[in-house]
Amino acid sequence: MAEVYGAPELMDVTQAHIDGCALMCDSGLEFAETLVARGARVSVPTTLNMIPLDLQNWRRQRISSEFANKANRIASAYTEMGCVPTWTCAPYQGYLTPRFGQQIAWGESNAIVYANSVLGARTNRYGDYMDICAAITGRVPKSGLHLKRNRKGQILLRLADIAPQLLRDDTLYVALGHFMGGLVQEKVPVIEGLPVDATGDQLKALGAAAASSGAVALFHALGVTPEANTLKEAFQGNTPESVIDVGLSDLRRAWSELSTADEGVKLDAIVLGCPHFSYAEFQQLAQAIEAEGGRSLHPGLRIIVLTSQTSYALLQRGNFMNTLLDFGIEIVLDTCVLHSPIISSDAEVMMTNSGKCAYYAPGELGVQVAFGSMRDCVRSAIEGAVCWGRTVWKGP
Amino acid sequence: MERTLIGKPLVAGSAEGRAVVSTQPLSFWGGLSPRTGEVIDRRHERSGAIVTGKIFVFPRGKGSSTSSAVLMEGIRAGTAPAAIITARVDSILALGAIVADELYHKTVPVVVLSQEDFDSISEGDYLVIEPDGRIKVRPAEGKWA
Numbered sequence: 046m047a048e049v050y051g052a053p054e055l056m057d058v059t060q061a062h063i064d065g066c067a068l069m070c071d072s073g074l075e076f077a078e079t080l081v082a083r084g085a086r087v088s089v090p091t092t093l094n095m096i097p098l099d100l101q102n103w104r105r106q107r108i109s110s111e112f113a114n115k116a117n118r119i120a121s122a123y124t125e126m127g128c129v130p131t132w133t134c135a136p137y138q139g140y141l142t143p144r145f146g147q148q149i150a151w152g153e154s155n156a157i158v159y160a161n162s163v164l165g166a167r168t169n170r171y172g173d174y175m176d177i178c179a180a181i182t183g184r185v186p187k188s189g190l191h192l193k194r195n196r197k198g199q200i201l202l203r204l205a206d207i208a209p210q211l212l213r214d215d216t217l218y219v220a221l222g223h224f225m226g227g228l229v230q231e232k233v234p235v236i237e238g239l240p241v242d243a244t245g246d247q248l249k250a251l252g253a254a255a256a257s258s259g260a261v262a263l264f265h266a267l268g269v270t271p272e273a274n275t276l277k278e279a280f281q282g283n284t285p286e287s288v289i290d291v292g293l294s295d296l297r298r299a300w301s302e303l304s305t306a307d308e309g310v311k312l313d314a315i316v317l318g319c320p321h322f323s324y325a326e327f328q329q330l331a332q333a334i335e336a337e338g339g340r341s342l343h344p345g346l347r348i349i350v351l352t353s354q355t356s357y358a359l360l361q362r363g364n365f366m367n368t369l370l371d372f373g374i375e376i377v378l379d380t381c382v383l384h385s386p387i388i389s390s391d392a393e394v395m396m397t398n399s400g401k402c403a404y405y406a407p408g409e410l411g412v413q414v415a416f417g418s419m420r421d422c423v424r425s426a427i428e429g430a431v432c433w434g435r436t437v438w439k440g441p
Numbered sequence: 442m443e444r445t446l447i448g449k450p451l452v453a454g455s456a457e458g459r460a461v462v463s464t465q466p467l468s469f470w471g472g473l474s475p476r477t478g479e480v481i482d483r484r485h486e487r488s489g490a491i492v493t494g495k496i497f498v499f500p501r502g503k504g505s506s507t508s509s510a511v512l513m514e515g516i517r518a519g520t521a522p523a524a525i526i527t528a529r530v531d532s533i534l535a536l537g538a539i540v541a542d543e544l545y546h547k548t549v550p551v552v553v554l555s556q557e558d559f560d561s562i563s564e565g566d567y568l569v570i571e572p573d574g575r576i577k578v579r580p581a582e583g584k585w586a
Contacts, residue, residue, distance in 0.1 A: 046532065046535070046536060046539065049451050049530065049532050049535045049536075049539075050530075050532055051530070064506045064507060065510065067507055067510075068470070068507050068510045068511070068514070070475065070510065070514040070517075071514070071517065072510070072513045072514045072516075072517040072541070072544065072545075073510050073513075073514065075544065076513075076540065076544055079544065152506045153506055154504060154505050154506050157506065169532070170506060170532070170533060171506060172506045172507075172508060172509030172510075172532065172533035172534075172536040172537065173506060173507050173508075173509045173510035173536075173537075174509060174510065174513070174536065174537075174540045175509070175536050175540075176506075226503075230466060230501070230503065231501070231503070231529070256504065257468070257471075257504050257505075258503075258504075259466075259503050259504075260466065260501070260502065260503035260504065302484075305483065383471070404471070404484070404504075405468075405470075405471035405505075407483035407484070408471050408472060408481035408482045408483055409471050409481070
């Protein structure tokens, strides 16, 4: 792999995150069990991505025991090798969060972009099975984003004429991420114009969308992310290869590209928590439900929230869990609807507030997808059909 | 008329077959089914194409880090393309082919071409890939007739 990367030598990493446990397939299981059989152990602290099973609730989700057994074998193989059973695609919001400048080997596209961009840790886009090899050896090819010189910005994206109120809207971050990924592909973009108090969850949504429509592993946001206090710092003193003004019309186009279903179409499922929900997102969801003044979930419609045990533990200690459960929210732990057969194969239309989920669901689940804000999702859950209401995104 | 392109073999091997060509990047996870070999990214210009046994020519990977796992599973299941040709080094796809070789002693060659040579390959061209990265191109029948 060092030859592929064009790296003359290897270097140490001090932490790893494994995505190789996510996909249900025979070769992945065989690979992990082969490593265990040969006595492999991780040499650095290593967290685990979601697995193809909600370990606690799979029976209720009508998953076959054959599927569950295989998923359990994948899970056991990785814990056997000494990995920490975090089972989440948002490892940066849980246990063993990397620090600024730390050299790490991470898998999971959304986690990679968050670790590099928001935390300032350093990783390349490591694919499944190289991640665990790096965790075992504690070594990676010395190349790419591990080296400061390759972390400089290449393309400047200036948010032009976006209303300040819209810059606080969660949906803007998804639309911007989707637009940016398609535009810059694997290059390093620098965004100018995001508010300094953009939340971790908003940057998580931005990165996840950009790492789906493109191959973005690192972005900088001026005044927001740690390697971009000034434009000079973000570009390491260089001139941008190109400067692009991003206007409302670009973001509207991105917003509409994320949906393949039309307004008013009957929904079978709503999926939130891609990447895994944080405590703050649960709180936001409870507020969105309360804002509907006691209206209830449309009969027969499922509203699923994906999360980690870590966020779930916090949720249980908070004071709004009943609001969620009374509305009929189904909480799914450790896994993802794109990896575990939780949604019936008869489902035809789903809605999500995630750019990543909206990007992949039509291919992985064979559904039409509608993308909307968390409030749009809650309103649609009540109506039983895709409902955007009046939104700035639909255009004048 | 046959011509020869010189590529860089990221994963060396021999393969031949018809080219399935795209100008758009693709994430193999969420984009290619390891069960059927079908391009399942419904936003992709080649959505619905079957790449099994074909030489899959596309500019670069993107998206999911599970793409290496999808390629390896495709190699195991026999649904993978016969070879992959890109215009950029894609470490995640190379990885899937390398791990499949380790685990199953079966792989697919992955070759990188210059943008110009990459652009010169057309849908349906018959390609013969050599382990050193040389690619013989026989144009699709009738193309130059």
